[in-house]
Amino acid sequence: MMLAIVIPAYNEAKMIAEVVKEVLAATPHVFVIDDGSSDDTAGSAAHAGATVMRHVINRGQGAALRTGLEAAIRAGAEIIVTFDADGQMSAADIPALTAPIAAGLCDVVLGSRFLAAEVAGLPRVRRWTLKAALAFTRATTGLKLTDTHNGLRAFSHVAAAKLNLHCDRMAHASEILEEISRLGLRYREVPVTIKYTDYSLAKGQKLTGAFRIIKDLVLSSWIKN
Amino acid sequence: MLAFQIIVILFCLYAAFRVWQKIRSRSLGSRWGAFWLAFWLGVGATVALPWTTSLLAARLGVTRGVDLVIYVSVIVLFYLVFRLTLKIEKLESNITKLVREIALSSSEEKTKNQEPNSRPQV
Numbered sequence: 001m002m003l004a005i006v007i008p009a010y011n012e013a014k015m016i017a018e019v020v021k022e023v024l025a026a027t028p029h030v031f032v033i034d035d036g037s038s039d040d041t042a043g044s045a046a047h048a049g050a051t052v053m054r055h056v057i058n059r060g061q062g063a064a065l066r067t068g069l070e071a072a073i074r075a076g077a078e079i080i081v082t083f084d085a086d087g088q089m090s091a092a093d094i095p096a097l098t099a100p101i102a103a104g105l106c107d108v109v110l111g112s113r114f115l116a117a118e119v120a121g122l123p124r125v126r127r128w129t130l131k132a133a134l135a136f137t138r139a140t141t142g143l144k145l146t147d148t149h150n151g152l153r154a155f156s157h158v159a160a161a162k163l164n165l166h167c168d169r170m171a172h173a174s175e176i177l178e179e180i181s182r183l184g185l186r187y188r189e190v191p192v193t194i195k196y197t198d199y200s201l202a203k204g205q206k207l208t209g210a211f212r213i214i215k216d217l218v219l220s221s222w223i224k225n
Numbered sequence: 226m227l228a229f230q231i232i233v234i235l236f237c238l239y240a241a242f243r244v245w246q247k248i249r250s251r252s253l254g255s256r257w258g259a260f261w262l263a264f265w266l267g268v269g270a271t272v273a274l275p276w277t278t279s280l281l282a283a284r285l286g287v288t289r290g291v292d293l294v295i296y297v298s299v300i301v302l303f304y305l306v307f308r309l310t311l312k313i314e315k316l317e318s319n320i321t322k323l324v325r326e327i328a329l330s331s332s333e334e335k336t337k338n339q340e341p342n343s344r345p346q347v
Contacts, residue, residue: 010339033328051336052332053328053329053331053332054308054328054331054332055324055325055327055328056324056327056328057320059320059321059324059325063321063324063339066325067324067325067329070329071329071332074329074333122288132226150271166318168317168318168321177339219310219311
């Protein structure tokens with residue numbers, strides 16, 4: 001089965017080569033979407049062995065992710081894994097994500113940092129924000145999840161093609177869960193390890209981002225309708 | 226008639242004339258054109274005949290005509306902001322589609338150009 005890994009990246013020249021080299025061990029089909037970076041993210045990723053697509057202007061992580069999904073589907077991928085570019089995810093978790101789809105047990109596999117034994121280095125404020133986002137997601141989608149806004153996920157190509165995503169920025173993570181619920185896709189969670197480093201924390205979302213996510217979700221639902 | 230009324234009425238007439246020009250040059254759709262034409266002529270008429278707002282206000286249960294004008298203005302402004310927000314989001318979404326298509330087609334183009342070179346030379 002052809003496995004593709006999609007990595008949206010914005011100003012990740014420092015980390016992207018290391019991340020690409022790590023995931024190339026899982027598959028040769030690695031798609032990096034440089035979302036209008038001002039540094040040499042595209043060059044570093046290409047040099048490391050990835051297929052690089054470049055947004056001419058910055059459109060947000062959600063937009064870059066959709067470009068990557070589209071590229072992977074066009075390339076004939078059967079399973080697509082989404083992976084972050086900041087080095088906080090581990091390629092060792094990829095087989096656990098893809099196995100249930102390859103076995104035909106489900107359409108989507110979501111990584112959960114809270115199913116793992118210990119979440120080291122997760123700041124308290126971010127933990128509370130994630131718990132609040134989880135409660136919001138459970139209430140709006142009805143999905144029984146233990147984590148939300150975790151970028152490590154796997155889709156069958158059929159499921160990926162069905163997703164009707166509109167949120168260009170960070171709200172795409174909630175929108176994906178809404179789509180899983182709306183389409184009635186078979187899903188499961190598997191434990192994954194997230195490494196919180198000073199670099200990834202500096203690049204990560206701020207508390208104020210939660211308000212923007214809610215605004216984006218509301219606006220995108222109006223545009224869809 | 227007060228000088229203030231004359232200035233506002235002249236401005237409304239100018240704005241209505243500009244809307245009419247836009248409709249004729251087809252740079253403004255007929256629906257929105259009709260809305261803006263009615264809006265500017267309505268504002269001009271209200272300023273020229275301020276007592277009409279008091280009559281309407283009394284019928285609608287609002288104490289003063291000027292209060293009615295403020296209430297209606299606030300509602301119209303909120304609605305326009307709402308419409309503009311949706312329009313901007315739609316434009317953003319279309320820009321993203323363009324950016325995506327450019328990214329995908331240039332990547333495919335690059336792959337096509339690389340393929341003949343990657344074949345071993347005989």
